[in-house]
Each structure stands twice: as structure tokens, then as C-alpha cells.
Amino acid sequence: MTNRVSIKIVGASGQGIDSMGEVVAKTLKRSGYCVFGYREYPSLIKGGHASYQLDVANEYIGSSETKVHLVLALNHHGIVHNLKDLKSGGILIHSTAGWKMDKASEELIAKESIKVICLPIEEILRKLKAKSILANVIQTSFVWAILGQSQAMLEETVCARFAKKKDLLELNVKCIGEGFALKSAHADLSIAMPKPDPKRWKDCLLLTGSKAMGMGAIAAGMRVYVGYPMTPSSPLLTYIAATQNHTGVAVKQAEDEITAAQMAAGAMLAGTRAMTGTSGGGFDLMGETVSLNALIENPSVYVLAQRPGPATGLPTWTGQGDLHMAVGMAHGEFPRCVIAVSGSDDSFHLMDEAFNIAEEYQIPVIVMTDKQIAEALYTQEPYDMKSIEIKRGKLITDPKELGKLKSTDRYDPNATDGISPRWLPGSQAATFCSQGDEHNGEGGDDESGENAIAQMQKRMRKGEALLKALPEPELWKIENGKLKMENDDDNVDVLLIGWGSTKPVILDVLKGLSLNADRLPLSIGYLHFSHVWPLKTTRFEKLAKKAKKIIAVEGNFQGQLAMLLRQQTGIEIKDKILKYDGRPFFVDELAKAISDKLQMTS
Amino acid sequence: MPIPLETTGPTMKDYWSPVMCTWCDGCGDYGILTAVKQALVELKIAPWQTLLCYDVGCHGNGSDKLSGYRFHGLHGRVIPFAAGVKMANPTLPVIAFGGDGATFSEGVGHIVHAVRSHYPMVFVLHNNANYGLTTGQASSLTPQNQPMNSAPNGMPEATINSMDFIFSLEPTFVARGFSGDIKHMTYILKEAIKHRGFAFVDMLQACPTYNKFATHKMLLEKCYRVEDEKYDPSDPVKARKLAMDTEKRIATGILFRREDIPNFNERLVPRQGKKTRPVDEVEKFDVSEMMKEFR
Numbered sequence: 087m088t089n090r091v092s093i094k095i096v097g098a099s100g101q102g103i104d105s106m107g108e109v110v111a112k113t114l115k116r117s118g119y120c121v122f123g124y125r126e127y128p129s130l131i132k133g134g135h136a137s138y139q140l141d142v143a144n145e146y147i148g149s150s151e152t153k154v155h156l157v158l159a160l161n162h163h164g165i166v167h168n169l170k171d172l173k174s175g176g177i178l179i180h181s182t183a184g185w186k187m188d189k190a191s192e193e194l195i196a197k198e199s200i201k202v203i204c205l206p207i208e209e210i211l212r213k214l215k216a217k218s219i220l221a222n223v224i225q226t227s228f229v230w231a232i233l234g235q236s237q238a239m240l241e242e243t244v245c246a247r248f249a250k251k252k253d254l255l256e257l258n259v260k261c262i263g264e265g266f267a268l269k270s271a272h273a274d275l276s277i278a279m280p281k282p283d284p285k286r287w288k289d290c291l292l293l294t295g296s297k298a299m300g301m302g303a304i305a306a307g308m309r310v311y312v313g314y315p316m317t318p319s320s321p322l323l324t325y326i327a328a329t330q331n332h333t334g335v336a337v338k339q340a341e342d343e344i345t346a347a348q349m350a351a352g353a354m355l356a357g358t359r360a361m362t363g364t365s366g367g368g369f370d371l372m373g374e375t376v377s378l379n380a381l382i383e384n385p386s387v388y389v390l391a392q393r394p395g396p397a398t399g400l401p402t403w404t405g406q407g408d409l410h411m412a413v414g415m416a417h418g419e420f421p422r423c424v425i426a427v428s429g430s431d432d433s434f435h436l437m438d439e440a441f442n443i444a445e446e447y448q449i450p451v452i453v454m455t456d457k458q459i460a461e462a463l464y465t466q467e468p469y470d471m472k473s474i475e476i477k478r479g480k481l482i483t484d485p486k487e488l489g490k491l492k493s494t495d496r497y498d499p500n501a502t503d504g505i506s507p508r509w510l511p512g513s514q515a516a517t518f519c520s521q522g523d524e525h526n527g528e529g530g531d532d533e534s535g536e537n538a539i540a541q542m543q544k545r546m547r548k549g550e551a552l553l554k555a556l557p558e559p560e561l562w563k564i565e566n567g568k569l570k571m572e573n574d575d576d577n578v579d580v581l582l583i584g585w586g587s588t589k590p591v592i593l594d595v596l597k598g599l600s601l602n603a604d605r606l607p608l609s610i611g612y613l614h615f616s617h618v619w620p621l622k623t624t625r626f627e628k629l630a631k632k633a634k635k636i637i638a639v640e641g642n643f644q645g646q647l648a649m650l651l652r653q654q655t656g657i658e659i660k661d662k663i664l665k666y667d668g669r670p671f672f673v674d675e676l677a678k679a680i681s682d683k684l685q686m687t688s
Numbered sequence: 689m690p691i692p693l694e695t696t697g698p699t700m701k702d703y704w705s706p707v708m709c710t711w712c713d714g715c716g717d718y719g720i721l722t723a724v725k726q727a728l729v730e731l732k733i734a735p736w737q738t739l740l741c742y743d744v745g746c747h748g749n750g751s752d753k754l755s756g757y758r759f760h761g762l763h764g765r766v767i768p769f770a771a772g773v774k775m776a777n778p779t780l781p782v783i784a785f786g787g788d789g790a791t792f793s794e795g796v797g798h799i800v801h802a803v804r805s806h807y808p809m810v811f812v813l814h815n816n817a818n819y820g821l822t823t824g825q826a827s828s829l830t831p832q833n834q835p836m837n838s839a840p841n842g843m844p845e846a847t848i849n850s851m852d853f854i855f856s857l858e859p860t861f862v863a864r865g866f867s868g869d870i871k872h873m874t875y876i877l878k879e880a881i882k883h884r885g886f887a888f889v890d891m892l893q894a895c896p897t898y899n900k901f902a903t904h905k906m907l908l909e910k911c912y913r914v915e916d917e918k919y920d921p922s923d924p925v926k927a928r929k930l931a932m933d934t935e936k937r938i939a940t941g942i943l944f945r946r947e948d949i950p951n952f953n954e955r956l957v958p959r960q961g962k963k964t965r966p967v968d969e970v971e972k973f974d975v976s977e978m979m980k981e982f983r
Contacts, residue, residue, distance in 0.1 A: 291982035305975045309966035310775050329978060330958040336775050336966055341801040345768040352772025355759065356739075358966040360776065378762050468979055474972050510967065511739040511757035511773070512780045519751050519758040522744070530707055530752040
């Protein structure tokens with residue numbers, strides 16, 4: 087397993103956990119580490135128990151481990167709740183003077199050789215005449231010193247973020263000094279960090295999946311965004327809104343999700359690239375609009391940011407329970423594309439594809455993410471603008487070509503692959519109706535059976551063409567100790583299947599797994615589905631035939647991708663590792679679950 | 689076929705559609721359809737230069753009874769769709785049409801936010817005070833004690849006073865027309881299209897099949913043009929009172945208007961001073977600058 091160090095900052099929501107987490111993460115990245123940040127918080131603004139965990143390594147990681155090396159508790163609830171999160175020999179830091187551990191905690195501390203440090207923060211703050219929020223800086227600095235990192239590096243990041251005025255700047259620097267001074271009294275406290283790799287990580291980005299996705303959509307030419315707040319899609323709305331004065335994107339916070347979907351649809355019909363985003367409950371409300379866009383063949387792009395349902399469910403937690411919803415939602419039969427992002431890289435890089443597919447096939451495209459991706463902090467290589475492509479399909483804007491069009495071309499049932507020319511209101515050309523009733527070529531009402539058949543077949547042919555054009559799922563394997571995307575499908579004994587946010591954690595597991603059955607090494611492959619509908623199954627079927635074992639790993643109760651694969655291929659995946667407690671898979675937890683599955687058969 | 693450049697402006701013929709109308713004899717939709725075409729022609733707006741957006745209902749069945757770019761969407765949702773079109777293409781004249789069922793029941797939230805958002809668009813309320821297409825059920829604008837197909841004893845719910853409601857939202861343009869007065873409707877629609885923000889146009893129309901309480905004859909007798917009586921449409925208090933008072937006479941015409949309030953698009957800060965429209969801007973956007981904050 088990758089050598090990683092993990093620390094966890096815990097306390098009440100609103101105590102500054104997120105900004106502390108981000109400061110430490112950024113400074114670690116600048117010092118040459120790959121950082122993965124994971125947030126847990128309840129659905130309220132202030133007071134509930136929250137945490138920010140940072141896992142740190144010198145090679146790529148995109149997951150968290152269950153137990154950490156260090157817990158920094160900003161209040162006494164953290165001492166009570168999170169003592170059990172420490173590894174053997176771990177460090178608990180708090181500043182609740184006079185705190186008395188209960189008997190069970192005392193026993194745990196003794197058994198696991200946990201070091202407990204109480205920092206005299208109040209005294210220091212009084213001495214410096216500093217406000218209580220600066221406690222965070224002293225504590226952060228103390229942890230920083232334990233990690234054996236450079237004081238100057240921390241000063242640089244902290245000052246850039248918090249200190250806008252000169253006196254505040256000096257106070258911040260003093261607090262950092264105090265943190266280091268406190269540490270010098272605890273010479274034995276240290277956590278051995280892996281060797282940094284500044285060349286690889288220093289210039290990387292550190293960002294959430296939501297920000298990656300927002301940037302991806304903007305890079306892909308999205309010019310209108312309409313949303314309605316709902317966790318975990320809200321950070322996407324926030325980011326696109328926060329950057330609007332730079333990007334010029336027209337942003338609207340709608341009165342509800344139906345409005346959001348309708349406005350985005352109108353903007354797309356007018357001819358720009360528009361998007362809306364929501365979570366499951368909001369997407370339920372958008373269903374009718376998805377169906378409308380399918381019939382009028384209006385390109386549309388929806389971000390579906392999952393959290394566990396049903397109903398309000400677990401609003402601030404993660405899950406993958408909405409796959410069947412995305413694949414099957416809304417009345418009537420129509421082609422659609424469902425894409426699932428997995429982390430910061432494809433949250434950016436699949437957005438131009440989403441818009442391209444929407445415009446090329448004139449269909450709804452649903453981009454699935456979840457709370458884990460939306461809010462986790464990833465270390466990411468800078469995005470390459472050269473990889474962005476804008477493909478608008480059969481959109482006609484050239485005046486000469488527009489002049490040749492007939493009204494009946496718009497929904498021409500004989501169009502190749504069912505994809506007929508599209509042109510925009512305001513174009514000097516023959517006009518048509520974007521008709522929500524079943525219609526003929528020009529969008530006139532037509533309820534005849536012959537026409538219904540012709541138009542249904544026209545639309546469904548687009549789905550068939552899309553299926554042909556989509557890529558097969560990626561196969562990842564470990565070869566000579568290195569993780570690699572594979573073209574060789576012949577040598578896979580154990581086939582893991584997944585989609586969405588399970589990818590980075592499965593890849594982290596793969597890097598550490600070496601499994602033996604009958605003393606022969608088992609070759610493990612991970613088949614990752616970025617495109618979950620229409621479902622490309624050729625590669626899966628080929629791999630499934632040879633694999634000794636297939637295991638689906640999903641963040642839902644039923645194994646929804648496994649069900650779709652069975653529906654499409656008849657192949658039943660009997661072994662499933664499923665999680666539906668609102669938490670993501672943790673790397674050690676998943677590694678054990680996979681090992682257990684394999685030992686059961688050997 | 690190539691379309692020659694417009695020199696003299698469009699004619700009524702350009703808006704003609706070969707599709708036969710399917711409305712009942714005496715339906716108010718015929719008159720409104722004619723007035724809409726006439727208004728567009730008089731404003732020299734060719735069929736390809738506009739988008740007409742229809743809700744679901746009898747009026748929506750008119751979506752293929754004229755030429756031009758048209759959209760026929762979902763029940764109750766035409767307003768946000770049309771507003772989205774305007775966000776992307778602020779220079780395209782957009783008229784949305786919806787019935788009283790769609791506007792004051794199914795999608796009542798949208799009219800509230802459309803008025804407060806000041807979307808630059810026209811909304812025409814096809815007001816026949818019932819659900820015609822689904823065979824004469826009561827709408828929230830049907831008089832309470834009126835027996836209807838879904839309510840043989842009259843509906844138990846109170847009737848919404850639509851004009852009182854609209855005026856409570858501080859609109860910038862409120863007009864009322866009567867489907868029997870095509871010339872006057874044409875005038876109202878032209879002014880509505882020229883309005884800076886959200887123009888609410890209430891078209892009172894006969895529904896000869898299901899509306900036995902506000903017939904064409906009754907409307908003909910009660911409606912009068914405010915323009916004939918030296919009316920000043922700048923006072924919202926007077927306008928509200930006039931709009932609500934339909935006991936003896938029904939005021940039609942432009943009841944209230946102000947042009948000093950910026951519309952939604954004008955209020956979008958990142959769009960201010962832009963020479964292009966979002967529809968012109970679909971191209972790669974370089975995010976290099978945006979990546980800096982994450983380093």
C-alpha cells in the first residue's frame with residue numbers, strides 16, 4: 087500500500103475547519119506532496135460535528151484511510167468522538183483545559199499508545215491579545231511542526247489567505263511562531279512524512295470536483311447556468327456564480343428545479359450552451375423537462391450530484407443510488423446519455439464531451455457526480471486546454487446552408503442515424519415548431535400511427551449511433567508495480583467493476599493489493615465505466631468469460647451497475663461490495679473487503 | 689428554397705400555415721392568433737426573426753397554425769422556457785402564451801418570479817376562465833359558484849383575483865385585451881413587444897363550449913378601450929383598481945406601464961457592455977487564469 091500520512095481536523099461546523107484543512111492541504115502540496123481532502127459535516131450551518139481529513143503521500147492518492155495518525159480536536163466533542171479514529175501510536179491534540187477522559191477512553195489511550203497533548207491556547211491568545219479565531223493558526227502551526235515541515239512555507243500560505251492588513255499579518259506570523267515554540271517542548275512528537283516530490287506536485291492544482299466541473303463546463307463554452315441550491319450540487323452553482331465577472335457567464339438562481347431545467351432548455355434551444363445542476367430530489371422535478379427535450383430534440387446537459395435518498399435522506403453525505411434514476415427517469419422512451427465522473431480529472435475533461443454529445447445527437451445528457459467528488463479536495467495536474475473540443479453536430483449557421491433548408495428537414499425521419507439538421511430561432515431560414523406533441527418533419531402535430539412509428543424510430547436510431555460511438559470502459563491493472571490503463575484483456579483473473587467516485591479508491595487499493603490463490607499470483611483488473619448509458623458491454627463480456635471472479639463495487643444497496651450489466655448481457659455478478667451508509671469507500675476498508683471476497687473462494 | 693432579403697417587411701401571408709385550425713366555432717383563439725400575426729407584421733418582424741412559445745391547452749394547439757419559429761412545451765412551464773431563450777438571445781423577440789389553468793394553477797410560481805425578474809418578454813394570458821382542452825373543468829379563475837365539469841356544485845376553492853395578484857408583484861406592464869377586438873389587441877401586443885421588461889397581457893376570450901358565464905356577447909357589452917377615455921397608465925394604484933373593477937364595465941388597453949426599470953438581462957453584471965450574446969459565444973474558454981487560485 088502507498089505510504090501515506092493522514093491527519094484529521096475535527097470540531098463544530100463554523101469553527102474554521104474547512105479553511106484550516108485547505109491551508110494545510112495547500113501548503114503540503116506546495117511542499118511536494120499529493121494531498122487528498124475529505125469532508126464530513128451535518129446538514130446545518132453552525133455547531134454540528136464536522137471533520138476535514140487530509141491524506142498525504144508522495145504518489146497519487148484519491149482516497150482516505152479509516153484511521154489517522156493525528157487528530158486535531160477544536161472542541162471537546164472531537165476528543166470524545168474521534169479518539170477512536172486514531173491509529174495505534176497516534177496523536178490527539180486538543181486545547182480543552184482540564185478535560186478529563188472517561189474510563190473507556192483512558193483504556194483505549196493506553197491500549198493503542200495514543201499520545202494526548204493539550205495546548206494552552208487561551209493563554210497564548212491572551213498574551214498576544216489575539217482574537218479566538220487565531221487559535222486555528224496556532225494549532226495548525228503546531229501540527230505543521232509535528233509533520234516536520236518548514237515554518238516559512240506555512241507563513242507564506244497563511245498570510246496569503248488570512249492576512250489582508252499589516253497588523254493582522256504580523257499577528258498571524260506570531261501565532262505560527264507560538265505553534266512552533268509549543269512543539270519544541272514536545273521533542274518526541276513527530277510523524278515521519280514520506281519523501282516529498284516537489285517536481286511532481288508543487289505546481290499541481292488543489293481543488294474540489296465541483297470546481298473542476300465548473301471550470302470544465304466553462305472551458306467547453308457553457309455561457310448560461312441556471313440552478314437551484316441543493317447539496318451537493320450547490321458548490322457548482324456557487325463556483326460558476328463566483329467566477330461570472332471573469333467568465334461573463336449568465337447565471338440565474340431559479341425559483342425551483344423545474345424552472346432551472348426549463349430556462350436551461352430555452353437557452354439551449356436559442357443556441358447557446360447552457361447547463362443546470364441539482365441532486366436527486368431536484369432531478370425528480372426536472373424529469374418532465376428531460377422528456378420534453380428528448381421529444382423536441384433539444385440538446386440538454388444536467389449535472390446530477392448524488393447524495394443518499396430516498397427523500398431528503400442524508401443531505402450532506404455521499405452515495406451512488408441514483409444510477410437507475412438517471413438511466414430510466416421520465417416518461418416515454420427516448421435515447422439519452424449518462425456519463426459518470428470519478429474525480430477532479432474527468433469532472434473537467436468529460437464536460438466538453440457532455441456538451442458535444444448533447445449537440446451532436448440532440449439528446450439529454452446527464453452527468454453524474456456525488457458528494458464525495460463534489461466536495462473532496464484533489465491534487466490535480468493543470469488542465470490542458472488543447473484537449474477541449476467543441477463539436478456542435480448538425481447545427482447549421484452558414485447563411486448559404488440555411489437558405490437551402492426546408493421546414494421538414496428539422497425532424498426529417500429519414501435522416502442518417504436519425505440525426506436531422508438543427509438550426510436556431512432567429513436564423514434566416516425556413517421555420518419550424520419545436521413541438522412537444524408527437525410531430526411531423528416540420529414540428530406540426532401528427533397523431534397518425536405511421537408518423538408515430540417513423541419519429542420514434544428516428545429518435546431511437548440516435549441512441550444506437552451513440553452506443554456505437556461511445557468508448558468501451560477502461561481497464562486498469564498493476565504491471566511491474568505500476569498502475570496502468572490496459573489494452574490487453576487476456577490476463578485478468580479477478581475483475582472489479584465500478585463507476586463514478588469508486589474509481590480513485592479502487593485504484594489506490596490496486597496499488598497495494600498482491601493476492602495469491604493457490605500460491606499463484608492473481609491478476610486483478612478494474613473495469614471502470616465512465617459512460618453508464620447507453621452501456622457498452624463487449625469488453626465486459628469478453629473479460630467476464632475469462633475471469634475467475636467478478637466483483638462489483640458500488641455505493642448503493644442493489645448494485646445498480648451490476649443490475650444494468652445483467653440486464654444488457656445476462657451475466658450475473660454474484661459478488662458485490664456495496665456501501666450505503668453515506669460514507670465513501672475508505673482505502674483500507676475496501677482492500678480488506680476485496681481480500682475477504684477472494685479468500686472465500688480460494 | 690433561399691429566402692430573399694426582406695425589403696418591405698413581412699406580410700400576413702408570410703405567417704400563413706396550411707394546417708387547419710381545430711378550435712371550436714366562436715373560440716377566442718382565432719382572434720388572438722390574427723392579432724399576434726398582425727402585430728408582428730406591423731412591427732416588421734418576419735417569421736424567422738421571432739420565437740413564439742406555447743403552453744399546453746387549446747391555445748397551444750395553435751402552435752402549428754401559423755408560420756415562424758415556434759415552441760410548444762409542457763403544461764404550466766412556458767414562462768421559464770421563454771425566459772431562458774431570452775437569457776441566451778436577448779435580441780430575439782419572444783412571446784409566450786399560456787392559459788389561465790397553466791398560469792394560475794400548474795405553474796403559478798413562474799408568473800410570480802417572471803414579474804419580479806423583469807424578463808424582457810411578452811406573456812399573453814389566454815384567459816377563458818376554465819380548462820377548455822380537458823373539457824371544461826374549473827380553473828382558479830372560474831367564478832366560485834359556477835358549476836363546471838369537475839365541480840357540478842361549483843368549486844369549493846375561492847377564485848383568484850388575477851389582476852389584484854399581478855399588481856401585488858409590482859409589474860412594469862399590464863394590459864388587457866378582448867378576443868373580439870382584433871385591432872385593439874394588435875395595438876396592445878405591439879406595445880407589449882416594445883416594452884423593456886416583462887409585459888403581462890391578459891386576453892379575455894370566449895370559450896363557447898364550456899364558458900357559459902363570460903360569453904363573447906357579455907364581453908362585447910362590457911369591454912371598453914381605456915385609450916378612448918384619456919386614461920393615464922402611469923399610476924399603479926389607479927391601474928390596479930381599474931383592472932380589478934369588472935362589475936359593470938371591463939377596462940381593456942394598456943392599464944399600467946413604466947419603462948424606467950431595467951430588465952433581467954440588463955441587470956446581469958457580467959453581461960453589461962458585452963457586444964455579443966451568449967448564443968454568439970459558444971467557443972473554448974481559456975481557463976488558465978482561473979486555475980491560478982488552485983495552485
